[in-house]
Amino acid sequence: MPKKQRITITDIARATGSSPATVSRVLNQIDYPVTPALKNKILTAAKELHYTPNMLGRMLKSGVSNDIGVVVPSLQNPFYAETVAGIERACRQRGYSPIFCSSENKPDKEWEYVELLRQKCVAGLIISAVNEGNDDLLQFLSEERNVVLIEQPLQNPLCDCDMVVFDYYAASEMATQYLLRKGHTDIAYLSTPITRRSRQLRYSGFCDTLAGAGITFDESRLYVKSADLDTYSDGLYEFNAGRALAEDFLRDKCPATAVFAINDIVALGVISGFTEAGFRVPQDVSVMGFDDINFSAMCTPPLTTIRQPSFTMGKIAADLLIDKVDNPDRNDSSTCTLLKPTIAERSSVQTVQP
């Protein structure tokens, strides 16, 4: 902190009649022969003077900080909040501290933050929702060793970073199978724009599974609602999209017995829209979510959804990254960890009544 003159190792050296080098050696617990007497003198002096080491000095010397840069779309989205919690856990455990940046899904911000983090000399970088369009970023990612991608793979296959991603396709298959098993054959798909790779995978998993069961997905059952990206950060963005989607669904008098929502927040919006119109979930329509944010267990009805282990994803990604950071010489080829979904069966999906 500023102003009030900070105590440095030089001050301690002066106070104890020794030298900065010795003080540094003692304070860093380094295995170095120092007379117990002197050692003690230094230790007590450090305590009395309220010495606080200056990381900046240390980092400048060593060239790397013990910071891990993290870029995610939003900290308010509970999905990322959980991911970020997993990252923080792993980092702290291993003596690193994360620096979080919210890109708000904006490509320019994404790159801006990556540059900022580089200026801060972070030891490594975890990044989610990479915009496919930014060439600078893409080039950086392919050049840089200490990077781990999370959540979704890059569109661009050139870039072979380490990744910890969800098996969105399998997750979507699983959700669709579940709905089929519950007797739903007429299913609507309600989504915000299917741009990001993770969403494309979800959508194709859905269509393919339906096809596998001999059902051709009728595109009139696909509802997509764009929403204002500026409201992204307030968390209501997708919820409102969900409400609007429910309205469209009802206006069309869509005869589907179940709704597959692109994610839990949209699902909550859909439920809200249905409820407001006097439509009951799951009695009148079943609603399937996706993500299992922790709020999905708290709402009424509790949401049946696909659980993506986002905390685990964050934890694994950070551990992987730190392994690389701590072993600079090792140079294994990139790994891609695919996280398997599970189903969180609760109350928003009902067996179709014959």
Add this chain to the structure above:
Amino acid sequence: MPKKQRITITDIARATGSSPATVSRVLNQIDYPVTPALKNKILTAAKELHYTPNMLGRMLKSGVSNDIGVVVPSLQNPFYAETVAGIERACRQRGYSPIFCSSENKPDKEWEYVELLRQKCVAGLIISAVNEGNDDLLQFLSEERNVVLIEQPLQNPLCDCDMVVFDYYAASEMATQYLLRKGHTDIAYLSTPITRRSRQLRYSGFCDTLAGAGITFDESRLYVKSADLDTYSDGLYEFNAGRALAEDFLRDKCPATAVFAINDIVALGVISGFTEAGFRVPQDVSVMGFDDINFSAMCTPPLTTIRQPSFTMGKIAADLLIDKVDNPDRNDSSTCTLLKPTIAERSSVQTVQP
């Protein structure tokens, strides 16, 4: 980032046949006379060599970083997620970057993080939910200039830091008045342990308002449920407490017509517990929340609650702190900004039927 030799201003100086000093002056856009020709040469060289400034060097020189340390209980709690979003917004706008730490409400972690942040030479500190017991922290807070407390004032009145806090007492009065206005005279108070100052204020605001209306609060209407603090970070902690509280309420056949929940998450737990037991909200019992986390608008029924402008709180706190950081000489006395609550009237509270 590590390994790959970084380009420094010295490299650029060498490449352009000039000196580090000049390069620094050009790159920092400082108002300094430099021949346009040389200036251009330096600028293009910087671009071509992919120069990335090393903040560590700059910081070490100037003594302060442009980081702002932030300590909150949890990033997963949507209340803090919103606060933190406000902080991030303000910081980024003004060229600072926040460093977030989750204390999990543990006193030792709180202090540990404050020390860590000091080692990183943060320009200032925003801290919430200060544990009253830690003397080191308390002393630090009273000595340090660039600190802003958020959410709740310290128990210890010795410490006169700047603060941006909610008017919990007024908020609780407002909530209680609202319930009274809706005809509820028999109100139960459901809470996790009332330890933190913010909770004590809420509870006394409630009791006092009742007393003001000539109603003595019957302590048999006070339900408190402790829960395991280790599950704090998963967000389900308070929700589960709420469910347990609902059970107790029902088991007692408590005749109250309305429930005042200590916060929204507990309120959601209460609603969940009621719903599961076949009790309808608000038809059978009204439930009043507190905080207005953004999910409260998304659940069914949408929660009637007291809106605490947490994003605004974060924004104001960060702006205030940065004002102080940017004006080191100015030395105004501490301010205490008291944020006024508003009521978010939705559907979980109903007028009592005569």
Add this chain to the structure above:
DNA sequence: ATGAAAGCGCTAACAC
């Protein structure tokens, strides 16, 4: 208008 040099706090190679 530009460069040389000192120094921020720390560590590590090299004396003694």
Add this chain to the structure above:
DNA sequence: GTGTTAGCGCTTTCAT
């Protein structure tokens, strides 16, 4: 065992 010294990348007097 302990101290001296150099240097990480940058800014900032002070010369020129």
